[in-house]
Amino acid sequence: MTAGNPWDKVVDEDPVFKSSVLSDHDQREWPRRIDYVARRVADGEYVVGDINNQTLLSSGWDLEHKARDYYLEGIAALTGDRSRQTALPDDFDLGSLLVEFQALREGLADIEKDDIPPGEILSRLLTRTVQRQASGQRADLASQLRPDTETPRELVSELTTAPELADIVTKALPDTDDPETLTTELASLDLSTELWEHQLESLALWLHHGSNGYVDMATATGKTVLGLAAVAHTVDAGSLHPADQQRLEDIFDSEIPEPDRRRSNDILIVTTDDLLGIQWARLFQEHCHTPEEFTRITENGIQLPRMQIEIKSARSLDDIRPDDYGLAIFDEVHNYRSRSGWGDNLVSFIDSSCPVLALTGSVTDDFRAIVRQADRSFPVVYRYTHDRALTDGVIPDFEWTLRFTDVTEGSALDRLRDTAERFQDIITYDSGTLHVERSEIESVGPELDTAVSEEIVGSYTSGTALANKLRDVGDGESAPTEWLESLAKGLSDRTLDRLNLSADLTAVLTETERALASGRPTLVLTRTYGEAKTLWQELNKKDEDRLIKRLEAGASAETHASTIRKFDESDADKKVLIGPGKRIGQGNDIHSVEVGINIAKPGSGVNSTLVQRLGRLLRDAGSKDTVQFHHVMGVQPGDSAVEPDGESFVKTVSEFFGQVLEPDKDGILKPPSVNVEDTVSTDVAQLEQLGVEILARENGATILELAYAAAIDETPVDVPAVGTEWFSAVYGVTAEAQSMVTTSERETERSKEAGTERQTSPSPLAEHYDAFRSLGIIHRGLLNSGLDNLDETDPFKQWIEMTNAIVSEQGFGEQSAGYGAQLAETDAIDIDEYRDVHGDGKRVTDFETLSIREPPAAVLALIGDRFADLSTWHVPLTPDSETPLPVIVESDAELERASKLLEEFDPEPVDVVADENTEPPKIETPAETRPVNSETDESTEETPVAEVRGISSSTADTLSQAGYETLGHLQSADDAQLSAVDGISEPRVRLIRMSVGPV
16 A cells, blocks of 8 residues: 555455455455355355454444445556545445345346346335435436446445445345245336326326327427326336335325226237337336347237237237227327228227227328227327427437547456457357357466366356356356456456446546537536546636636535526626536536536446437526537547447447437537547448447347448448447438527527518429428438338439439539528528418428429338338429429439439529419329339339349349349248348348248
8 A cells, every 4th residue: 555545544354354355356346255155145144354363244234344445446546536435324324234235146147137237136126216206306326326246346336336325225125035036026017217297197098088099299209209108007017116106196096097907917019110119118228127038029929927028010000909908009190091901900999998098199181080080089188289398398409419429448448348358359249149169268277177167068158157156167256267267357347347447538628628619508417526627627727717617526415506697697708617427417407508518427328318318407598599519429449349339339329329300300419510530440340340230140130230231331441330320321411501690699690681571472492492301301212111222323322312412512413502401591581481372381392482292102102101101292293394303213324314304403492473474283093003122013023132122232142142133033032041040140131031022
């Protein structure tokens, strides 16, 4: 120890314990060593010291007395954050927590749940219980605890970031001696998430209407969580968050309508797309902390100990009986267009005695017509608009950047590198499972006995499980060889090491200085108080008139609240507030902030409540109607990464880009713009390559993950696909350029300059813009339905680029700027106001200067039901020849003809009122035509594979060489046969299937 270091004064209380257990180990190893002692104490007793100076440890109190300070110093060393050493309250019985955790963990190891790490079961139960018991600020802290910790030291590390929860954690430890009861409790659908006000009101009104009706809630306002709450209330093995249960009690004067317990406990969830079921499965993981292994979807849905949750697509309900279920939830019902087909099945459930909840974000006339044909009333029980959600702060209007930067060198990174090297030497990773073969063990441990090597061989659900096995076959404390013990150390602490990498703060300082220079009040969310102090010191070095405030470690909640209030009330434009995200990331409305910067934990997944958190933190106030948000992620170097890191990275990026709207909603949530710094470009690309190999073998990948995987496949191996236009190419949604001037300010300035009211009379410019925007939406539907793997030379891809150009800044042909850019430059027309006068508020429907037609039936059939209301979008007709623009082009000749049609449109439509004698434009209904990939006639089946829409030329060559030369060949081959083709990955097979239809 260093003389005079104040941190060392509190750790030398029991030299016998230290010399016997810890003296030969680095401080970072102390928590693991004490965890081992706790395990021995849980088994009975453990003797410390030699024959002349022995200490017998027989309880958690003994361990608390002997080892508490050593344990916390080790946590501080392991995380690189000294403040954690004194974070926990003095009366917190850490020793008993360690012993009880180990005792329960050992019991769980003996039951038939080898696919779930015992430590994770306990951690999830603890997290769920804490979140259900906490309230106020403690509830905000509890919601940010990691529920998947496997070891006591991971749990304590989490707890040192939220010491206010220490007493609840102690009370939350399960007291049952029956391990099977623990796993059954974990499978219960007990919500740990408290509902928003509008969600609770929706649930109450649905119950009031006899558990029969539908809700109309805007995108991203929590429809599916409402559905989950209905499930939790209905089933025997489920419950709402206690706070919500109490609120319902108050609403119904303690007489809450209860479900009919004579009905089945099984649940039916109906989606419009099979893959949407995966998203429902993840809801149970997120809001009930149910492990992924419990919610894995099989052919029959999700099988839990006391219930079955069947997840069916709307097209597969013909043999389903309503009486078999206690509740049926129909999701995305705005896609139901007629009584025949999906509508018939919905009506049959409405007319049965089965409770029904239907969810939609966009009620259509078709859907209303369907439910009116039911014999029973099926009312809209609640409506929640985007405007209300924006006002309530549930969804924000903001621009955001996903920024990838370096991590700083340090001991955690050194350990990750060493572990990665050893990992690659002996472990094969496959979709969450680690495999160890005998030949690999013998190559690194030739001195091992054959029996020992055989005992290590096998499959493991986590690195911690493998580390435990290595030590079990050793002497109980260490693995049988020094090499294997180094691997065990790295595996057991790998999660902590990844989470405690430090993102380089240079990028944060640069963005903060830019905001200060622009006079935009800024909030910086750090990971620790130490980071907050470092940034505060750097920003205060400049001798300028600026206000830099920070939350200080050890200060009371009242002091923190006072700091925030003084910051918010200050009139200074150049001001920054800095503090840990866990302290002010939720539950605090800081109205003056216009720029937010969040420093993410490297290696961590997306914060599942990120958008809701932003909605509360960066909410609208006064004249501020938009904010900027920068999410800064440190990227671990490629030489420290293994396959699980890449898998986590790919899934995390996909989740970030999942914050998008349905195609017929105007922007509230937006995908991020991406900034990959040059110094980490290669590292990001390597993580993508590692991740895509794993994703290709997973059956549970989402459509977005598949699209990202396909983009990675088609991007050079040293180029980050995340930094390309992959998302825009697939979904047609791009992040808008960020502006330092708010929308309201910009409109005010334009109005002053123009000095006139905006035009709402018929506008050729507005109609040209919206007609081509409609065509772009149809193209997006095609891409989202599987046509997303087109190379740049594909005629259809070039046609999409042309039609995009005519509305974008780029322009087409003689245009200096496209229609959208022209609208942005004029003050005479506000497109939203124009849509209100000449449309339904979301799009222009009354075209008076331009002819349009509905999309061809073949196109709608190819898109299927994945995009809602595409039949209400339009295709423009050329002004001279009155020829409808093609939606799909199949050849270079068609592309040339289409481009000539595009040239007929006026480059700069003049906004004049149409003459009264002018004939109204045509609105055509197209004749029925078959989809390109239809299987209704023999000639179509003979379509060469290279001409099948959705199959790129390189993929077509690969398939043709394998004997799949026509559309008919693809339609008759099953997924396993296609996957067996060299060069055709699982994601590619699923995208092919989306294009050619089922077997």
